[in-house]
Amino acid sequence: MTNTTIEALLERVAVLEAQNAVRKTIARYMALCDVPCAPLEGESLAALFTDDAVWEGIGPQYAQKFGRMQGRAAIVEMLQAYLPPSPHFSTNVHFLTSEHIEVRSDIAKGRWIMLQASGYADEKAELIAARLEIDFVLSPRDAHDEWLIRHFRTERLFDAPWRVNPRKELNA
Template identity: 35%
Template sequence: MTSSIENQIRFLTEKVETLTAEADIRRVVSRYMLLCDVPLPEPGMTTENRIGAIVDLFSDDATWEGVGSYYESQFGFSSGRAELIKHFQGFFHPREPEMLLNCHYLTSEHITVDGDRAEGKWVHFQPWIFSDGSSVLRSSRLFNAFKKVGGIWKMSRYRTENVFIAPLTPGWAENIPKESVLSGTRAVG
């Protein structure tokens, strides 16, 4: 009888660890997407702090790469903390036309956990709206890897490939905010 109870406890412990890992990984990916949104839904965060917060979601030896004929040339390959910082500096560096909106929507999630390692797949959509009136809707597939570093789940590989890019008609979106107030300090009440 004791062996049966021990087996059940072991089974339940493994299930809880897997579910906890999936939830932690989901939070890492969601945090990454939120930090990449424009306007940033965290008022007062500097570009340097934003890039630091993004890179902190990755292991020190992580890679970030665009794959396939379109994304390989657009996004390239970065490896390690210094290259990831440079990659995101290039993305968030002011440019013309200015990006007014970039919002990430994730779907088709599939996370597989194997001890202190995991892989996750998603499809994601994001509208990009620029100050010159141009807009596109992007769809990508993500093939990410994760590992525990000091007991914390980190991305060890971010890999994205283009599904499609669709130009949108100018003016398709209205009332685009210049800043997000959602995460402000207003009291609930």
């Protein structure tokens, strides 16, 4: 193998490792937004964002509902309003699909379609589909190839009602 071939292979491996690290960051974000959630020791939503991160709802439904938050503290404060001990959700689970991740040096851009299955404290429930577009940066805080969220955009595509526990009817 030539040095050029080895360098090209090393570059490809680095991109694959970066994509996997980006997946890990977004998977932890989604898991920490699930209800109920049992975070691992030392894990927090705040640790997933850059200091100057932006989180915003875009499109006709989410621009009004969520608006735009800037800064780690403002983002976490908004997210915590939906998570325990807040009584907003009784259950909340996120699924990601249609993934596309591009990595260029120390930045990455990811796109997903998210399905969110939510049961609310008032016993209503709905399925929500949203498009996520997220910019990540390689963390300067450590040497563990951790990728942080710099700009999180979510756009609601559709929603539909559903039943959280259809087995209740079967057991009645």
